Amino acid sequence: MVLQMKKEAIRIERLKKYYNNKPVLEDINLVIYEEEIFGLLGPNGAGKSTLMECIVGLRPYDYGEVYIDGESLGYRGNNIKEKIGFVPQDPLLYDDLTVEENIRFFASMYDVPKNLVKNRIDLLTNWLNMHEFINKKVKILSGGQKRRAGIAVSLIHEPDILILDEPTTGLDPNIRREFWNIIKKLNEDGKTIVISTHYMEEADELCERVGIINDGKILDIDAPIELKRRYGGSIKIVIHVRTRFLEKALEALAEYNAELHIDRIIIPDRDESDISEIKKYLLANDIIPESIEVKMPTLEDVFIHLTGRRLGDNE
Numbered sequence: 032m033v034l035q036m037k038k039e040a041i042r043i044e045r046l047k048k049y050y051n052n053k054p055v056l057e058d059i060n061l062v063i064y065e066e067e068i069f070g071l072l073g074p075n076g077a078g079k080s081t082l083m084e085c086i087v088g089l090r091p092y093d094y095g096e097v098y099i100d101g102e103s104l105g106y107r108g109n110n111i112k113e114k115i116g117f118v119p120q121d122p123l124l125y126d127d128l129t130v131e132e133n134i135r136f137f138a139s140m141y142d143v144p145k146n147l148v149k150n151r152i153d154l155l156t157n158w159l160n161m162h163e164f165i166n167k168k169v170k171i172l173s174g175g176q177k178r179r180a181g182i183a184v185s186l187i188h189e190p191d192i193l194i195l196d197e198p199t200t201g202l203d204p205n206i207r208r209e210f211w212n213i214i215k216k217l218n219e220d221g222k223t224i225v226i227s228t229h230y231m232e233e234a235d236e237l238c239e240r241v242g243i244i245n246d247g248k249i250l251d252i253d254a255p256i257e258l259k260r261r262y263g264g265s266i267k268i269v270i271h272v273r274t275r276f277l278e279k280a281l282e283a284l285a286e287y288n289a290e291l292h293i294d295r296i297i298i299p300d301r302d303e304s305d306i307s308e309i310k311k312y313l314l315a316n317d318i319i320p321e322s323i324e325v326k327m328p329t330l331e332d333v334f335i336h337l338t339g340r341r342l343g344d345n346e
């Protein structure tokens with residue numbers, strides 16, 4: 032992909048945000064291109080929601096500027112709403128209205144011409160596979176259905192940019208996959224997608240580029256494969272042994288540069304072809320491994336490298 036040829040959808044320059052004099056966003060610089068899927072990957076409390084709310088104009092910021100389509104947020108005021116659809120982590124829906132009634136309510140808020148609404152609702156119902164619950168009240172929907180309804184209301188005005196704040200948090204892994212497909216489809220349809228997540232697989236699988244965010248700072252931005260290349264380390268072998276064997280195993284594997292990582296032994300720069308020899312070494316020392324596997328670098332490794340923490344540390 033040749034990014035230089037892509038047009039900018041969102042540009043964030045030197046953005047700062049404080050809550051009670053405590054910095055929550057520190058000098059955020061970020062460009063999101065048209066028609067890409069951009070991910071913000073970071074743990075709880077990193078500042079993802081705050082950043083998204085600043086981008087969509089729901090939260091004032093203290094310094095810097097946000098540009099949508101080249102125009103600063105400050106000047107555009109309300110017009111920005113036409114360009115952007117925002118899906119908060121907990122979608123804003125009226126519990127006592129049906130999904131269709133909710134969509135109609137948002138359609139009127141966005142001044143969608145009345146004669147277009149029915150057609151768009153039908154399209155969204157198909158796209159998001161909502162037939163089963165389009166006429167049900169929001170309060171009886173499952174978590175996944177509610178999230179889909181949340182996406183529907185934020186698409187009724189046909190925005191170019193869709194911003195989703197942790198759209199799959201708490202959903203079953205297989206339902207999460209369904210969401211990835213929906214998001215990919217929307218992107219293929221021409222929408223620019225910005226999504227926040229604390230699931231590294233989600234960022235890896237879905238996003239063309241990822242910004243790693245922690246403690247209000249973006250630590251790096253690039254394609255997942257580039258980030259893994261840069262920070263993820265090499266292919267390695269991960270060995271599980273019972274705790275009482277740990278020390279002995281480390282000793283036995285010293286010449287492989289074995290390292291202890293919490294409760295696992297890591298052997299850097301080795302792959303599949305080394306496993307049988309390593310196993311022999313361990314068995315010769317009366318150590319029976321629980322498991323030995325090859326591990327490719329992940330975005331979790333990237334995050335650990337950049338922050339010294341695991342992504343899910345505070346869960």
Ligand SMILES: Nc1ncnc2c1ncn2[C@@H]1O[C@H](COP(=O)(O)OP(=O)(O)O)[C@@H](O)[C@H]1O
Nearest residue numbers: 050051055073074075076077078079080081082
């Ligand atoms: N309204 C608020 N007032 C004060 N602090 C807040 C407020 N909203 C969020 N924070 C703090 O700002 C930081 C970033 O929060 P948030 O943007 O929600 O992170 P994330 O979405 O990545 O979990 C956290 O430390 C959170 O406690």
Ligand SMILES: [Mg+2]
Nearest residue numbers: 079080081120
């Ligand atoms: Mg959040």
